[in-house]
Amino acid sequence: MSQFHFDPSTYFANMQADIPVFEELQDETARATEGGAVRDVLELGVGTGETARRVLARHPKARLVGIDESEAMLAAADLEGDLRVSRLEDPLPEGPFDLVVSCLVVHHLEAEEKHDLFRRIASVLRPGGRFVLADVIVPDRDEDAVTPTTPGFDKPDRLADQLEWLSETGFAAETTWSWKDLAVVRAVLRG
Numbered sequence: 436m437s438q439f440h441f442d443p444s445t446y447f448a449n450m451q452a453d454i455p456v457f458e459e460l461q462d463e464t465a466r467a468t469e470g471g472a473v474r475d476v477l478e479l480g481v482g483t484g485e486t487a488r489r490v491l492a493r494h495p496k497a498r499l500v501g502i503d504e505s506e507a508m509l510a511a512a513d514l515e516g517d518l519r520v521s522r523l524e525d526p527l528p529e530g531p532f533d534l535v536v537s538c539l540v541v542h543h544l545e546a547e548e549k550h551d552l553f554r555r556i557a558s559v560l561r562p563g564g565r566f567v568l569a570d571v572i573v574p575d576r577d578e579d580a581v582t583p584t585t586p587g588f589d590k591p592d593r594l595a596d597q598l599e600w601l602s603e604t605g606f607a608a609e610t611t612w613s614w615k616d617l618a619v620v621r622a623v624l625r626g
Contacts, residue, residue, distance in 0.1 A: 441508065443508050446483050447483055450485075453583050454582055454617070456614050456617065460539075460612075460619070461485055461486060464486055464490070465489035466493075466611070466612075467567045467611045468565065469493060470565075471533070471563070471565070472533065473494040473534045474498065474533055475532045475534070476494065476498065476500070476534045476535075476536065477502075477528060477530070477532045477534070477535045478490070478500070478536050479527075479541070479552075480502070480503055480537055480540030481501035481512050482503060482512065482538075482539075483508060483512050484514045485538075486536060486569075487499055487501060487514050487516075490534075491514075497533075497534070499515065499516030499517065499518075500519070500532070501514065502521040503520065503521075504521065504522045504523075505520070523541070523544060523552055527555050528559070529559065530558075530560060531559060531561040531564070532564060533560075533561055534564060534567070535564070535565070535566045536566075536567045536568075536569075537566075538569040540570070541570050542590060542591040542592075543588060543590060544590060545590055546590075546596070549597065549600065550600045553601055557606065562624060562625075562626040563624060564623070565623050566601075566606065566621075566622040567621050568597070568620045569617070569619040571584065571589065571591045571616055572594045572616055572617065573591050573592055579615040579616050580615075582617065594610065594613070597620065601620070601622045605625050606622035606624055606625065607622065608621070609622075
């Protein structure tokens with residue numbers, strides 16, 4: 436399969452057009468990061484920096500480490516921090532982190548790759564650290580599948596499955612927001 440690339444200059448407008456609640460999703464993602472001291476943040480899939488800017492506004496003293504497979508997207512993000520070209524399947528940056536956040540990225544992985552990623556996230560979090568996952572899911576009702584997806588590139592799973600995988604990995608996870616085929620999950624690493 437050839438690699439899928441987003442154009443940084445049109446990404447934000449495309450997301451707003453495809454996802455009518457894009458701004459709300461971003462705000463709810465940042466809101467789910469609240470609670471407890473956050474010194475070190477790892478963002479998986481920085482994109483153009485929309486999520487990181489909102490998260491850092493809530494945690495202004497935090498240090499950002501971010502990964503994205505697109506050098507062009509990282510350049511467009513224009514963020515202060517340690518930004519690295521890397522894929523979700525690659526080893527994660529060394530922690531420990533207080534917070535790992537990912538918005539609209541993990542659904543590009545197959546189910547077993549998601550489960551593996553959750554294990555690797557747990558390994559770089561401090562005890563009690565949080566993982567906030569905001570993503571496309573397979574909804575319970577077919578009519579709620581409204582976010583455009585590309586076969587072979589987008590591989591959403593059911594929310595219940597992902598909550599189970601997080602629990603098996605050592606997280607206490609809860610859904611903090613949902614809309615049709617989108618959800619925000621806050622998962623706290625059990626001590």
